[in-house]
Amino acid sequence: MRWLTFILLWMLTSVAHPAFASDPSDADVDVAHMLFGHIGDSYGWHITDWNGRHVTIPLPCIVYSSTGWHVFMSSKIEHGHEHEGLFIAEEGRYADKIVEAGPDGNLVRPFDISITKNVASLMFGSALLVLLVLSCASWYRKHDASEETPGGFTGLMEMMIMMVHDDLIKDSVGPDYRRYAPYLLTAFFFIFLNNLLGLVPFFPGGANLTGNIAVTLVLAMCTFFAINLFANRHYWKEILWPDGPIFLKFPLPIMQTIEIFGMFTKPFSLMVRLFANIMAGHAMILGLVSVIFVTAKLGPVINGSMTVVTMLFGVFMNCLELLVAFIQAYVFTMLSSVFIGLSRQESH
Amino acid sequence: MNLLLPDSGLLFWMTIIFAIVFFLLAKFGFPVITGMVEKRTRRIDDAIGAAREAESRLKGLAAEQEQLISDARAEHDRILKEAAQERERMIASAQEQARAEAGKIMDETRERIRQEKEAALRDIRREVATLSVAIAEKVVRKELSSDEGQKELVDRMFEELS
Numbered sequence: 001m002r003w004l005t006f007i008l009l010w011m012l013t014s015v016a017h018p019a020f021a022s023d024p025s026d027a028d029v030d031v032a033h034m035l036f037g038h039i040g041d042s043y044g045w046h047i048t049d050w051n052g053r054h055v056t057i058p059l060p061c062i063v064y065s066s067t068g069w070h071v072f073m074s075s076k077i078e079h080g081h082e083h084e085g086l087f088i089a090e091e092g093r094y095a096d097k098i099v100e101a102g103p104d105g106n107l108v109r110p111f112d113i114s115i116t117k118n119v120a121s122l123m124f125g126s127a128l129l130v131l132l133v134l135s136c137a138s139w140y141r142k143h144d145a146s147e148e149t150p151g152g153f154t155g156l157m158e159m160m161i162m163m164v165h166d167d168l169i170k171d172s173v174g175p176d177y178r179r180y181a182p183y184l185l186t187a188f189f190f191i192f193l194n195n196l197l198g199l200v201p202f203f204p205g206g207a208n209l210t211g212n213i214a215v216t217l218v219l220a221m222c223t224f225f226a227i228n229l230f231a232n233r234h235y236w237k238e239i240l241w242p243d244g245p246i247f248l249k250f251p252l253p254i255m256q257t258i259e260i261f262g263m264f265t266k267p268f269s270l271m272v273r274l275f276a277n278i279m280a281g282h283a284m285i286l287g288l289v290s291v292i293f294v295t296a297k298l299g300p301v302i303n304g305s306m307t308v309v310t311m312l313f314g315v316f317m318n319c320l321e322l323l324v325a326f327i328q329a330y331v332f333t334m335l336s337s338v339f340i341g342l343s344r345q346e347s348h
Numbered sequence: 349m350n351l352l353l354p355d356s357g358l359l360f361w362m363t364i365i366f367a368i369v370f371f372l373l374a375k376f377g378f379p380v381i382t383g384m385v386e387k388r389t390r391r392i393d394d395a396i397g398a399a400r401e402a403e404s405r406l407k408g409l410a411a412e413q414e415q416l417i418s419d420a421r422a423e424h425d426r427i428l429k430e431a432a433q434e435r436e437r438m439i440a441s442a443q444e445q446a447r448a449e450a451g452k453i454m455d456e457t458r459e460r461i462r463q464e465k466e467a468a469l470r471d472i473r474r475e476v477a478t479l480s481v482a483i484a485e486k487v488v489r490k491e492l493s494s495d496e497g498q499k500e501l502v503d504r505m506f507e508e509l510s
Contacts, residue, residue: 041355095350112357119361126369133377145384146391158385165382181382182374190369214354218362222370279351 031290039208039282040096041116043074043088047203054078057203059120061086065100065110074114086110121207122215125194132157133189164188164333172337173344180340183226187219188333195278195325199318210328211279213271220271223336228263231343239263266339270332277328281321288313 037046045057058075063086076083077098080090089099094109102108115123136157139150150158169184170177194215197205209215239259241249248255288310295306491497 036351040350041358113360114357115361116355116357118358122358122362122365126365130369130372130377133373133381137377137380140380140384146388149388158381161378161381162385165378165385182378183370185378185382186370186373189373190366212355212358213352214358215362217354218359218366222366 031287031294034290035283035286037096038206038286039211039279041118041212042096043098043114043116044078045117045120045203059115059117061098061112061114063098063110063112063114066108067100117207118209118212118215121197121204121209122194124204125197125209126190128197129189129193132193136161160189161185164330168330168334169337172334173341176344179230180226180337183222184333184337184340187222187336188329191219191274191332192326192329195329196322198278198282199321199325208279208282211275211277211282213275216271216275219274219332220267223270223339224264224267226336227266227339227343230340232346234345234347235343237347266335270335274328274332277324281317281324285314285317285321288317 043061044059047055047057049055056075056078058073058078061070061072061074061077063070065086067085070084070086072083077086077088080087085100086098087100089095089097089107092107094107097109098112098114099107099109132153136150136154139154143150149155164185165181168188169181173180173184191210194210198208198210200206239262240256242255242259244255291310292303292307295303491501
């Protein structure tokens with residue numbers, strides 16, 4: 001019962017997201033801006049507003065512009081300030097990105113590898129993941145695992161790792177699953193942990209990392225390489241000379257075109273699926289919460305009742321997102337395993 | 349839309365960091381864990397196999413024991429039965445023997461009784477003869493004590509002879 005209360009409280013605090021801690025009496029809430037501000041990326045890590053002041057953790061900006069390398073904290077360019085000729089564009093193509101004014105007055109986007117909010121979250125999540133897995137691995141180094149079984153967190157991790165390893169990877173990839181298991185396990189736990197961190201409403205969670213297309217693109221690229229770099233002859237034969245009537249293959253390589261197109265659509269679907277699911281989840285929760293602030297000017301009765309309804313929906317959505325966090329990691333890993341398994345299949 | 353365009357900075361960091369994470373976990377993390385767990389799984393499988401074998405052997409032993417017990421019981425029954433038969437037979441033969449012995453004794457007895465009887469009869473007969481001779485002597489002596497009596501006897505004897 002105490003745990004249930006705790007979870008409920010946690011859910012409620014997650015609904016009261018920091019992005020909406022602004023004074024509800026200034027009723028003009030720019031929901032779209034808030035929403036995309038959260039879902040997108042930012043140079044500083046905005047935590048909350050306190051007494052009308054932004055509480056933001058400044059993060060380092062690393063920019064190579066026409067005047068060379070610039071390294072500075074994001075607090076230097078907050079609120080439209082300019083630093084060494086660099087500033088954040090208000091609108092246009094490069095809205096919310098660091099730009100510099102070009103010689104003809106146009107905005108020019110410099111090479112920008114700043115530690116943004118997402119990068120910081122990525123670093124934190126990766127460090128956490130490495131720490132968790134290596135601490136589990138160290139248990140196995142210190143103990144004779146054939147004599148005793150781990151308990152506690154290591155036991156939980158073992159259960160999950162072996163679930164993914166046996167049910168997903170071993171079944172889908174086929175006989176030489178050992179070569180791919182480390183990548184697939186890494187992908188699963190990377191996605192799962194970052195999905196969960198994205199659901200934690202306060203610092204250092206809450207970044208929409210796995211709902212960012214750059215992250216899912218890299219993951220999908222890894223799967224793409226895992227599929228194609230180690231594919232066997234049968235796989236390439238299926239692409240370059242598939243079974244079918246000869247006039248579809250020669251002189252016009254229609255089937256080959258389709259097959260080669262298929263090589264790219266598989267990882268592309270992985271990329272878009274993960275990105276869209278996680279982003280949509282964040283957008284849904286944020287949208288629900290903003291209902292409270294949008295209805296603030298409609299009077300206390302409507303606002304109060306809508307708050308209750310929103311809270312209930314928010315709890316429901318958070319539970320759903322917990323499920324989705326697992327399912328998306330599972331699906332990504334499973335489809336990667338299946339695609340890899342297909343590329344290793346022998347002709348029958 | 350901005351959301352659908354991968355940001356070069358994040359792409360850069362993601363590639364580097366994911367590569368590092370993958371390297372660390374693939375080298376020091378997951379293979380250690382999965383290898384150990386697979387080792388344990390093999391060990392458990394072996395243990396289960398051994399246990400199953402031991403169980404079947406035990407079952408065989410139990411059956412053997414059962415067999416032994418039932419054999420022993422059959423042997424026991426057989427011995428008892430044989431003993432009973434033996435006893436019956438012994439009793440019967442003893443009775444037979446006793447009966448034969450008794451018959452023999454009876455025959456002997458009867459024989460002796462008969463001999464005794466004959467001997468007794470002979471004695472009696474002799475006694476009777478002796479007595480009759482003595483009586484006759486006395487009778488004769490008394491009749492011959494007078495002359496008339498002697499004459500009469502001689503006469504009768506003559507009569508009888510003629």
